[in-house]
Amino acid sequence: MKKIFLLSFNFLLLNFCFGQKLAVPYYSASQIKVYDLATNPATLLTTFNVVGPSNISYKPNCVAFYNNEMFVGYDEPTSDGFLHYKGVLISGGTLTYTSVTKVATSRVTTEIVVNQTNGTLYVACGFGETKRRVVKIQRDGSGNYSGGGIFQNMPTLKNNQSYTGIGGITRNAAGDVYVTDLSDNRILKWATDNTLASPTQFLCSTAVNSVACTDAFLNTDNQSAKLFSLPEGLVFDANGNLWYANNNDSYSPTPDSAGGSLVRLTSALINQNSPRGQVTITSANATIYSKTSAKFGGLARIGNFIYANDQGNGKVWKFNPSDGSFTDIGISATYPGNGQCAEVSASIFPAFTITQCAYPNFGGTIVRLGNQTSISIRVTLDIATAGSITLNASGTNFSGTATQNFANTGVQNMFMNVDYNGQGVAGTRTITVSSPSLGAGTCSFTVPVYDGFFTFGDCENSTLSGTFTQGVAATQSITIPITVTKVGTTTINLISSEFSGSLTATLALNQTSVTIPITYTPNNPNSTGETLTFASNEAIGAYPTLPAFCYKSITLNPAPSNCPELLTLPQDDPTSATINNGSRTFKAKGILATNAITNAGTNVVYTAEKNILLSTGFKADAGTVFSAKIENCPQSQAATMYMQGKDLYDANRQKFIIRGVNYPVMDDWGFPANDLITEIEKSGANAVRLQWYKTYGNPTRPAVSNTDLDNLLTKCKTNQMIPVLELHDLTCAEDANLINTQLISWWTDPAIVTILNKHKKYLIINLANEVGRYRWAGYSIASLNNWKNAYKAAITSIRNANLKMPIMIDSPDCGTDLKAVVDAGQEIIDHDPEHNILFSVHAYWAGYNANTDLTNAINANLPFIVGEVANKQDESVNGATSYCHYNIDGTNDAPNNPTNGFQYQNLLTTLKTNNIGWLAWAWVRDGCSARNMTNNNQVAPYGGYNTLTTFGQNIVNNATYGIKNTAIRSTGF
Structure with missing residues (x-):
């Protein structure tokens, strides 16, 4: 006892x-x-x-x-x-x-x-x-x-x-x-x-x-x-x-x-x-x-x-x-x-609140009557105390449960499968997510349940009401075959990069076709045709959990030439030989005249871009002007690359769309003894962003000199890649004015200016990495002004140092905020006497829905590229960097998924459609292992083209947007 x-x-x-x-x-x-x-x-x-x-x-x-x-x-x-x-x-x-x-x-x-x-x-x-x-x-x-x-x-x-x-x-x-x-x-x-x-x-x-x-x-x-x-x-x-x-x-x-x-x-x-x-x-x-x-x-x-x-x-x-x-x-x-x-x-108790839930419909998965299936939903949690969290989902004909252990606090996403039993009727279901943990709250979302009642025929044999001509916007109608088994309403959507169209209709039993208006909006001058995809959730296909598809190939008629082939003047005119004389470095295209003799005051227009003086012997009365479209005209090179509207042009006055990679060269301690420029060149990249430091901060790193910088830029030229030189010292600094107090003295140092001007014809300078705040400061006007005015002052200093090449300016909020460019970009451009500004945004958008800002920037005709595109995103957790914190590539190998379903692959497709440049992060030497494009061994060999990772292979070889398939190199070196 x-x-x-x-x-x-x-x-x-x-x-x-x-x-x-x-x-x-x-x-x-x-x-x-x-x-x-x-x-x-x-x-x-x-x-x-x-x-x-x-x-x-x-x-x-x-x-x-x-x-x-x-x-x-x-x-x-x-x-x-x-x-x-x-x-x-x-x-x-x-x-x-x-x-x-x-x-x-x-x-x-x-x-x-x-x-x-x-x-x-x-x-x-x-x-x-x-x-x-x-x-x-x-x-x-x-x-x-x-x-x-x-x-x-x-x-x-x-x-x-x-x-x-x-x-x-x-x-x-x-x-x-x-x-x-x-x-x-x-x-x-x-x-x-x-x-x-x-x-x-x-x-x-x-x-x-x-x-x-x-x-x-x-x-x-x-x-x-x-x-x-x-x-x-x-x-x-x-x-x-x-x-x-x-x-x-x-x-x-x-x-x-x-x-x-x-x-x-x-x-x-x-x-x-x-x-x-x-x-x-x-x-x-x-x-x-x-x-x-x-x-x-x-x-x-x-x-x-x-x-x-x-x-x-x-x-x-x-x-x-x-x-x-x-x-x-x-x-x-x-x-x-x-x-x-x-x-x-x-x-011991995970403390959290359910803040939002959504049915992202990843992969096009749909729910259809009669098919037992499961859907993946995304639940957003605000976690105060880390731990194991259990969620339950319930709704008519739907149920699911999931448990996941969270090691970090803050806003996190949890994905769970919800099972559908195949029963009920077509329409919308409301699903509620809750937790057995007290006080977690609930969230609800809707899921459409579809009824399949028709099939597509062979759309390749469908008929068009007319033809489409390359580069000429037009609308025609297409009639595609269908077989209807039950009366019902459906929406058929057209999926395409240059064509659009949609039809919502109630189909009648035994109906055999539908006619859909389609509009061609040209955005790719090199396109000769496209395969159109038509899809409907009510159409029955090979897979019961996917929309059914059918396909129609469209061939664009060639556009009428603005410059017909060279027409020779009358044989009795001695100048006919000299117009196409082999001693010339250019030739006249589109000569429209049919008579050698013109009357006074006549203006013979050859769809002119330049006036030319024909050789003696051509008979014309006084005052006659002859103009011709000039092919391979030997215009003088520009002194630097330059901006025209939203587009970047090289020194040969050719439009240049950046497709390249980031090379953290200063984190590559094999440099300056060795570098990876020749390996990067094998990727087909037409540009490379070079990480540099005014002060690296680690005295054990092998020393680098101005000569090493000069040699590196020369090697980029040799390998026909446009170098984007960037200072990394102030990464994610809040106060943008630090650019002027800490970095501008390096850019304007006479020794550095000499090197930069040596390479000015093919060089872009990126003044600072990811400096300033805007969205993270609640879109404060004071914060926007801090970023804007700091760069205006920096531009003045750069131009006063006689540096005329394009200046690349990173967006604030660690480079992620494109709204700052929309709100203040034009004012910054107008401040530059050269009007030679190119903005850069970094697409770490796991928690930021940038779609609206991206659309606004495109519509505003502002010059910008995506200076860092990656497959993983870091996060600051308790004051320390959590590398590879978010998946932004649709995989699940990182612990967290984006709150908005963002995937870099979709972004690159959008950028290609809109002819916007981008640079992948990073070729090698990144702290997030999965974010390296190549083997990141600590000792040589590393960074070789033949060691491309899964991420690297996609960036380089993807058929839609890969560097090898989209990058066109400059000739302006």
């Missing part, structure tokens, strides 16, 4: 955004129950059966937590230690863990306190005169514990009671360890974790060795009460006062007729130190709150309240120290069960 009295339950609290949680060990049942204290009575959340290794049940005395680890002290089936659970999570009404080990202490474990800073354990254990001790166990490098590490045996002072043992243990912020000695009616203190010192003893106000403590104090009800009556649980309040619980059962050396009690000792008292000595407790230092019939055990402070279990009355009380009131919170305190209380980390 003695032993069972001390083997009791401990409860612990978790501060949590949905309210505190209380874990209560139940000794007899070998269980730990967890309650939510946000309600009164408290709500039972889960019941955990305490089992250790080999699935053996244990009788729990106490519980403590360290992050997501749980420690359970026990004395059955063997009295020798505690259980250590790792990976503890409570979600969906279930407590789970990843592993459990048994740690031997050779003593019964009564209470455990954890140093939350480093995980060191202080274990109160033992029964009998020789076993009472506190064991200090430090955590090893693997997060494990082993027995031993005796901290201190109890002093030998005894009171000759038949029951011997220790009760509670606690530790304050200063590292002082306090223990209740329930046999000797005292509290022991080891100051500042001093394992070598003897403890200070806090005793009654009687004679030095009168540990029976028979002195009568007065409680708050002015009744005679005992200072010590089998003391157990310990806890500090916010003011540093120490509270302990008197159990007062029949084994108490000094039973208290007023019942069990909670006692407060002042901080001034318990802060005293008297190693090997005794400190007397007087009535001035102690306040006693008695409770009739109470047998108090463990204590826990949460905010301004103390929670105490009372097995005498079978309750857990919420005690208010300010007024001495006890409130019943509806938790049973069945005997046996007294012990420690401990506050633990909130991470």
